[in-house]
Amino acid sequence: MRDIEADKDQQIAAILAVLLRLDADILVLTGMDHDPELHALSALALRLQAAGLAYPHRYSPPSNSGQPTGFDVDRDNRLNEPEDSQGWGPFPGAGGIAILSQLPLLDDQAQDFSGFLWRDLPQANLPPGMDPGLAEIQRLSSHSHLILPVLLPGGTRLSLLIWHATPPAFDGPEDRNGRRNADEAAFWLHLLNGGLAMPTPAPPFVLLGDANLDTLDGDGRPDALRALMNHPALTDPAPRGTHGRTEPEHNGDPALDTAIYSDLGGLRLDYLLPSHDLNILASGVLWPPDNDPFASTLATASHHYPVWVDLSLPPMTPGP
Numbered sequence: 452m453r454d455i456e457a458d459k460d461q462q463i464a465a466i467l468a469v470l471l472r473l474d475a476d477i478l479v480l481t482g483m484d485h486d487p488e489l490h491a492l493s494a495l496a497l498r499l500q501a502a503g504l505a506y507p508h509r510y511s512p513p514s515n516s517g518q519p520t521g522f523d524v525d526r527d528n529r530l531n532e533p534e535d536s537q538g539w540g541p542f543p544g545a546g547g548i549a550i551l552s553q554l555p556l557l558d559d560q561a562q563d564f565s566g567f568l569w570r571d572l573p574q575a576n577l578p579p580g581m582d583p584g585l586a587e588i589q590r591l592s593s594h595s596h597l598i599l600p601v602l603l604p605g606g607t608r609l610s611l612l613i614w615h616a617t618p619p620a621f622d623g624p625e626d627r628n629g630r631r632n633a634d635e636a637a638f639w640l641h642l643l644n645g646g647l648a649m650p651t652p653a654p655p656f657v658l659l660g661d662a663n664l665d666t667l668d669g670d671g672r673p674d675a676l677r678a679l680m681n682h683p684a685l686t687d688p689a690p691r692g693t694h695g696r697t698e699p700e701h702n703g704d705p706a707l708d709t710a711i712y713s714d715l716g717g718l719r720l721d722y723l724l725p726s727h728d729l730n731i732l733a734s735g736v737l738w739p740p741d742n743d744p745f746a747s748t749l750a751t752a753s754h755h756y757p758v759w760v761d762l763s764l765p766p767m768t769p770g771p
Contacts, residue, residue: 485544516540538593619671
């Protein structure tokens with residue numbers, strides 16, 4: 452909050468420039484420290500408003516990051532380190548999720564699954580030898596899993612299914628983070644398939660967030676994410692971008708291969724997957740060529756690049 456208000460921090464200045472360029476109706480940010488009263492998020496919104504982009508509706512769920520467990524999670528014989536938290540973090544709420552919107556957020560109807568225990572996920576892939584006491588309290592979400600309804604013009608609703616997974620790295624041979632990352636994606640797969648003790652989300656919705664996982668390259672266990680992206684309830688916009696790669700998706704015919712964006716180096720880690728009933732007008736990643744003057748601004752703002760999608764909602768009967 453100090454740095455946002457002081458107007459001297461280069462990264463925050465770059466973030467503001469990027470958000471102004473995106474000009475999104477609904478904006479989901481990952482990696483923003485959480486404060487319960489939303490002072491920092493409101494300060495950011497006021498800076499954007501002063502530049503001509505108003506986000507009157509703001510929400511930030513509590514994050515599991517930095518929440519102490521009381522256990523030596525990484526078994527290094529030291530307690531109360533960032534690695535020993537419910538999700539990695541030097542303090543509670545570090546690197547949380549924040550939502551800014553020009554449309555009303557029905558946050559009083561939000562479903563927060565951050566307390567869901569890892570062991571309660573069907574076929575949970577817990578690391579071998581996990582302390583039974585830790586298993587009793589270990590949450591699945593390294594940050595958050597939530598469903599946030601948005602009120603659209605005319606009274607219809609669009610639900611945002613949001614998550615931010617741990618990177619499948621920075622652990623040992625037990626592959627704790629790799630297993631957890633995969634199960635964080637599997638949570639949505641089970642929810643959409645009706646395999647959890649909670650209602651299946653009703654369309655229209657958009658599943659979005661930082662999966663920290665590529666389905667083809669890099670570290671991790673991508674089977675659950677692949678299944679999720681191929682789920683009949685979802686559509687993959689397959690955004691194209693300057694810094695993309697060619698993925699053979701059409702029975703080996705190179706003439707029909709699809710150029711898919713990457714949003715971190717050569718990896719695709721961040722996803723926007725609309726429900727199948729939504730009309731996708733356009734999608735992409737904001738990552739211009741290196742010789743574009745705006746490229747350095749984007750690189751200063753984050754080591755990830757913004758993913759976007761334009762949607763047209765079909766006519767629907769307003770909800771209650």
